[in-house]
Amino acid sequence: MELLRFITPFGVGHFNNKENIQKLKPSYIPRWEDDITWEEDISHLLPVLSDEVWVGLYIDTWSNEGWSVDVGFKFDEYYTKTKKPLKTIFPLLNTTPMFPGKVVTINLLASP
Incomplete structure (x- = not known):
């Protein structure tokens, strides 16, 4: 995702x-x-990011200097108290096949 x-x-x-x-x-x-x-507010993704998850970062650069990246997450607890129906997500296009062919069923909010 x-x-x-x-x-x-x-x-x-x-x-x-x-x-x-x-x-x-x-x-x-x-x-x-x-x-x-x-x-960026990605609080609506909290159900997907529960427990332990692997987060990847892809930066396409045309130099050899590299990047220094610091990523932090802050979530609004409102989304943890809102029950939404389960949905199935099928990848339509995956240009970075880290998990090819994987189908994920998650409790995802319909809108932020």
Whole structure:
């Protein structure tokens, strides 16, 4: 199950110190950022993330510098008290086959 997906911005951290980087910066961006933080509410996924789960992270980079990632989870307990019917999820497309062919039955909220 994919928790979230996003595209990272170019020009963060060590990229902003490279030679000729100002030529690559779009004119509508006042400066390159030193650090970026993302937050996303995935509280509706709490039933899926109970007990122990394996969380993977995939970052496609075209450099060998790598990434430093810090992931934290904070959930709203409201979702633990709401009973919803069981649903079966069938993967339609899996570009990173960590668990190929696996069918998961979970108690998933219909909407956040």
